[in-house]
Amino acid sequence: MKIRLLSTFIAFMVAFGGLNLTVLNAGSHASKDHEHTPLEDEMEAISKAFRTLRRQAKDPAKNAASAELAGKMHKAAVASLDFEPAWTAEQPAGEQADFVKGYKKEMEKFVGMLADLEKAFKADDNAKAEMIIGKLRDQQKSSHKEYKKPDDD
Numbered sequence: 499m500k501i502r503l504l505s506t507f508i509a510f511m512v513a514f515g516g517l518n519l520t521v522l523n524a525g526s527h528a529s530k531d532h533e534h535t536p537l538e539d540e541m542e543a544i545s546k547a548f549r550t551l552r553r554q555a556k557d558p559a560k561n562a563a564s565a566e567l568a569g570k571m572h573k574a575a576v577a578s579l580d581f582e583p584a585w586t587a588e589q590p591a592g593e594q595a596d597f598v599k600g601y602k603k604e605m606e607k608f609v610g611m612l613a614d615l616e617k618a619f620k621a622d623d624n625a626k627a628e629m630i631i632g633k634l635r636d637q638q639k640s641s642h643k644e645y646k647k648p649d650d651d
């Protein structure tokens with residue numbers, strides 16, 4: 499009798515413990531698996547290409563590949579012009595239109611810089627490319643400060 503009770507208890511603990519883990523797992527993934535906004539998808543593409551590009555920007559032997567990466571970033575930045583920052587919805591109603599206008603203006607600047615970057619690599623002008631890359635990083639910082647929701651980081 500005692501043994502039956504004990505095994506029932508163990509079976510219960512295993513089942514409950516297993517269930518608990520499942521619940522905990524689901525909870526810990528929920529925040530990571532949030533639906534990506536279309537703008538986040540473009541930003542991920544920009545970020546991935548930029549990481550590789552920064553590593554190889556000094557190497558003239560890689561200029562053709564670097565021009566291609568700059569082209570990818572350019573395409574994603576142009577696509578980003580069609581979207582609005584998620585943070586827009588949390589701005590005061592009367593300021594939302596200006597918020598989106600400001601975002602698009604900065605994104606257009608960014609698009610222009612990326613076109614120049616692609617040209618610089620195509621012209622084998624690595625010094626100019628390095629200079630533009632520095633400006634892109636500044637632009638990323640200032641635009642994120644202004645248009646990317648702070649706790650999204």
Ligand code: HEM
Pocket residue numbers: 534535536537538539541542544545548582583584585601602604605608634635637638641642645646647650
């Ligand atoms: C080299 C330049 C840039 C890089 C590497 C970059 C990278 C990123 C990354 C990794 C994210 C997070 C994506 C995610 O959570 O999945 C992000 C989000 C964001 N970025 Fe950028 N970014 C750059 C430039 C810009 C510029 C120029 C703007 C605006 C003109 C901008 C506006 C935003 C906004 C608004 C978000 C939040 C997404 C949303 O609201 O849906 N970024 N960026």
